[in-house]
Amino acid sequence: EIVLTQSPDFQSVTPEEKVTITCRASQAIGTNLHWYQQKPDQSPKLLIQYASQSFSGAPSRFSGSGSGTDFSLTINSLEAEDAATYYCHQSSSLPHTFGQGTKLEIK
Amino acid sequence: QMQLQESGPGLVKPSGTLSLTCVVSGDSVSSGNWWTWVRQPPGKGLEWIGEIFHSGITNYNSSLKSRVTISVDKSKNQLSLKVNSVTAADTALYYCATRHYYYHGSALNYWGQGTLVTVSS
Numbered sequence: 001e002i003v004l005t006q007s008p009d010f011q012s013v014t015p016e017e018k019v020t021i022t023c024r025a026s027q028a029i030g031t032n033l034h035w036y037q038q039k040p041d042q043s044p045k046l047l048i049q050y051a052s053q054s055f056s057g058a059p060s061r062f063s064g065s066g067s068g069t070d071f072s073l074t075i076n077s078l079e080a081e082d083a084a085t086y087y088c089h090q091s092s093s094l095p096h097t098f099g100q101g102t103k104l105e106i107k
Numbered sequence: 108q109m110q111l112q113e114s115g116p117g118l119v120k121p122s123g124t125l126s127l128t129c130v131v132s133g134d135s136v137s138s139g140n141w142w143t144w145v146r147q148p149p150g151k152g153l154e155w156i157g158e159i160f161h162s163g164i165t166n167y168n169s170s171l172k173s174r175v176t177i178s179v180d181k182s183k184n185q186l187s188l189k190v191n192s193v194t195a196a197d198t199a200l201y202y203c204a205t206r207h208y209y210y211h212g213s214a215l216n217y218w219g220q221g222t223l224v225t226v227s228s
Binding site: 001029030031032034036043044045046049050055087089090091092094095096097098099100101 | 202
């Protein structure tokens with residue numbers, strides 16, 4: 001099973017800051033790495049697919065990069081509505097797995 | 108636009124069977140998609156349970172494999188999840204979601220709202 005480890009687990013940030021969340025895979029997964037945003041009491045929403053491709057409807061301030069084992073999600077100019085938990089997800093090999101999540105708090 | 112709606116009993120007794128359905132609208136379960144179940148224990152992260160293609164091909168998480176069955180009902184355009192021999196550890200919000208079948212490593216691009224299942228006597 002491929003383990004995805006996100007860093008940090010929690011971050012408190014101010015609006016307009018730039019935030020980077022990382023996701024490290026225990027084995028190489030190419031670019032089969034996706035990022036989701038989950039706000040309280042909502043289902044996860046796809047932001048970035050295949051490491052760097054923005055999904056339809058995702059704000060342009062969200063971007064992704066990486067390949068192999070190291071990936072990152074960057075939020076430029078953070079907004080209050082970005083308060084959420086962010087998960088990475090690999091669908092390269094079975095079983096598909098998720099990172100433990102990174103909770104972003106907006107100060 | 109595709110919509111997914113989960114439903115099922117909110118309370119299941121220990122050692123019983125958890126049974127959920129997910130009705131698909133805006134697309135056909137016979138289309139080129141994997142139909143997936145994901146769960147989230149209260150206050151915790153996401154766990155992939157398994158997926159099915161309409162032809163009957165299934166993939167399951169080995170941690171649950173012996174207890175889980177995923178199926179599709181083409182006549183009702185829905186998918187189902189059964190988990191038997193449940194314990195309190197199966198208490199979670201259960202989501203159905205979907206991803207493209209023909210693109211390797213595709214993302215879960217549509218999600219339902221989830222349904223909470225509590226295992227308790």
